[in-house]
Amino acid sequence: MAGAYDDRDGQIWMDGQMVDWRAANVHILTHAMHYASSVFEGERAYNGKIFLSRKHSERLHFSAGELDFQIPYTVDEIEAAKQQVLTANGLTDAYVRAVAWRGAGEDMGVASSRNPVHLAIAAWEWGNYYGDAKFKGAKIDIAKWKRPSPETIPVHAKAAGLYMICTTSKHAAEAKGCSDALFMDYRGYVAECTGANIFFVKDGEVHTPKADVFLNGLTRQTVVGMLEDRQIKVHERVIMPEELESFEQCWLTGTAAEVTPVGQIGDYNFEVGAITRGIAEDYEKLVRS
Structure with a gap:
């Protein structure tokens, strides 16, 4: 499948019915379009089975609750x-996007309690999120936003409105020839990338930012468990920007990103080492098992 995302063959599930891809539309006065009252999940299917599917569906419900809708x-x-x-689209290996939002209704101000809530699910073939960076190591910019x-925000919801600074930061990164951008948080600590969590290696041990102000990704949780199963020490902790120079390896995790090695963040370089390669290979085996 190729081309613009509004002009493809296929079927999209909307509010209990399968709808032709090109007819899966919403009204211009949909509340979510104006006020970001929308939550979503990104999932991957391997060999016809969606990895951690139920956890994604449960988190979708949680995120909606954080935005005060059901x-x-x-x-x-x-x-x-x-x-x-x-099944309708004949897909076995695919990216699956579930999105729930407040639609058009009696309310068109900030409040929208009288507006209906909708749900749609689409799926399409999608390769490596970072292209060939998955094999040679991604180049990462450092975002100006935090x-x-x-x-100030529901940090543990997967809500559309939380991605505004992700879009602008990724655009800025791509303009510099980078694959993504790394955020610090409001305290100045290392946080995450625009759509992926981040891990570092030093002296055979793994360090990853504590997920207290950003989404604790399901892939992140999976990889932490895999590392512990391999008896590799994992430190979930505060990481200062100046520590980047001391780390030897780095990778990103996310449903779309899977496990992607990082070769460079700003002026700091990393090797695609044995721990990074091993986790990437083990993750690939796990999701297809």
């Missing part, structure tokens, strides 16, 4: 709908 479909119904989408305080 999805009118149960986790079981969402699970069934995702499989229906894969991850905000948990007192």
